Amino acid sequence: MIGAAESADDCDVLVVGTGPAGSALARRLSASGQRVLMLERSPPVAARRREPAWRIGESLPGAASVLLRRQGLWDRFLADGHVPRQASVSVWDTPQPAWTDALRDPNGPGWHLDRLRFDQMLRDAAADSGAQRAEVTGAIQIERAGAHWWVGDTGTGRRYRAPILVDATGRHAAVCRRIGLKREAADRLVAVHLLLPPTQEEDRCTRLCADAQGWWYSVRIPSGRRVLCFHMDADEPLLRTLRDAQALLTQARSHSLLRDVLPLTGAGEGEGAGEGEGVRLQPAGTAALDLRECEAVPGFYAVGDTVLAFDPVASQGLFHALACAESAALAISRELAGETAARRDYFAEMMQVQTHYRRRLAEVYARPVRFRGEGFWDRHRQATGSAPRRQ
Ligand SMILES: Cc1cc2nc3c(=O)[nH]c(=O)nc-3n(C[C@H](O)[C@H](O)[C@H](O)COP(=O)(O)OP(=O)(O)OC[C@H]3O[C@@H](n4cnc5c(N)ncnc54)[C@H](O)[C@@H]3O)c2cc1C
Incomplete structure (x- = not known):
């Protein structure tokens, strides 16, 4: 004892x-x-x-500023070099990109930390x-x-x-x-992610993209490097392939929303690459x-x-x-x-x-109706309770 x-x-x-x-x-x-x-x-x-x-x-939403102020940490936070976010662009509800900004949000767009x-x-x-x-x-x-x-x-x-x-x-x-x-x-969602070497582009948007097997996001972090992340189910056979950095990058580049900001090659290798390289996998x-x-x-x-x-x-x-x-x-x-x-x-x-x-999660997974019948989306609709009821 x-x-x-x-x-x-x-x-x-x-x-x-x-x-x-x-x-x-x-x-x-x-x-x-x-x-x-x-x-x-x-x-x-x-x-x-x-x-x-x-x-x-x-990604830290603007509303967090209220909490940081109450903790007496606002000035410290601002001095740490986090980068204000710009708009979000997503291919989610439909195959056409939709832009969302924070113009009407009194707390502003938030930060990339x-x-x-x-x-x-x-x-x-x-x-x-x-x-x-x-x-x-x-x-x-x-x-x-x-x-x-x-x-x-x-x-x-x-x-x-x-x-x-x-x-x-x-x-x-x-x-x-x-x-x-x-x-x-x-659910059995996992995140497969990669930190890319610095590139010339200065895009500060959050890019979000649904596809048949899951969904992607990419943002540029304050170091000038870019995070690329794919969310899929742990039992999806594609997971094995995507644990290779170049394969993950190539798959991401099949979406024009991501292709615009991603390099062709160089994922986690060669010049410009530093610590933290390689595909990482974690429960999400x-x-x-x-x-x-x-x-x-x-x-x-x-x-x-x-x-x-x-x-x-x-x-x-x-x-x-x-x-x-x-x-x-x-x-x-x-x-x-x-x-x-x-x-x-x-x-x-x-x-x-x-x-x-x-x-809220049920609403988000219900929206890409074009993927009805795809295993990933059906499972997540089921898990969130947003699957249409059988007659
Ligand atoms: C892929 C992915 C992307 C994400 N993106 C975002 C995002 O963009 N924006 C956002 O707001 N959130 C995001 N999150 C979630 C966010 O990272 C977490 O919500 C946040 O870290 C939770 O903070 P926490 O302190 O509860 O837990 P953690 O940050 O996980 O901290 C837990 C701490 O406990 C310690 N610990 C664990 N076990 C023990 C033990 N046995 N004894 C002592 N210590 C222990 C760990 O070392 C760690 O320091 C993301 C999560 C994932 C997986």
Whole structure:
């Protein structure tokens, strides 16, 4: 039993995971006087040797400015060189490109981020507010004893104790899995992506394109390089082919919307290529925590992707991470002050987020009617509940 040992690092809130949601939560809580300890996983030795030069997930909607201001991070964010987005152009509902701009959005078009810098800024901001950090090098052991959570790290042998425990480990949902909470994956969407070497073009639009087997997007990030990403189902036979960078690029170039901005060759190879090259594959589908079950676990919260991992077509994951960190910070402070309704309010809000998201996602996948009968689209219409009912 972890809690049987005499000594432990004590705090009010233990946050496991230091992505945007965990960092934003830690900043808010420590700024309001709570003692917060953030547990971050140390990368495996092999991964440390080849530090990732970029991270996918670079589009931040303009509405996030409100949250960044409330966190007191607006000037810091502006100084970090993220690039304002321009219009979006998509081939989605019909084969003709449709342009969307943010002229009528009071928050503006948003940004294309240097994602690693953005995540680091939030991590540093949490530390500046007084949140402590500790590295986890082994497996985590978790148990609840009395009014406290105990977390043990088998790597360092250290133990941590707090009345409140938060899972902010993103899609891994590492703490939820460890304590047996259910998280349901709605589909088998994966993202196959590539960072292209810098090119001469200066296009700042988001380009989105549906095709029979899935959908593409491409944006130029602040380094001047371009992200190319295809979303498809994990069991699609084409996946094997598209794990080759040149094959992915060639397939993307079959769409004129993408061809306009993509180079002919040079995907991840040769001059101009740097770290982070090669096709990467990662899960990208909707996955949602069972919130009723979670609410029933005393002193336990989840934030960000752990609560709801968005399909990237929504481009809302980062906004959600910041917004739900704010809501969780409020609920946790209330709970620590003895307000019993605090957890109920938080989980009810997250339930609404999940419901609203599912409705919007169903609309998005229903729209390219020209792909009715294609496996990818039929499966996603089925999964989102937007498939036409059989008579
Ligand atoms: C292909 C793709 C494209 C995307 N594009 C966009 C986009 O354009 N715009 C957008 O807003 N969102 C996008 N997203 C989603 C966005 O990246 C996530 O919503 C966001 O990162 C969620 O933040 P988080 O803090 O919840 O989780 P994460 O950012 O995943 O952070 C989780 C943290 O927990 C750590 N961790 C994991 N396991 C453990 C453990 N056992 N112990 C300790 N720490 C652990 C991880 O190392 C990480 O630091 C995209 C996602 C995908 C897959």
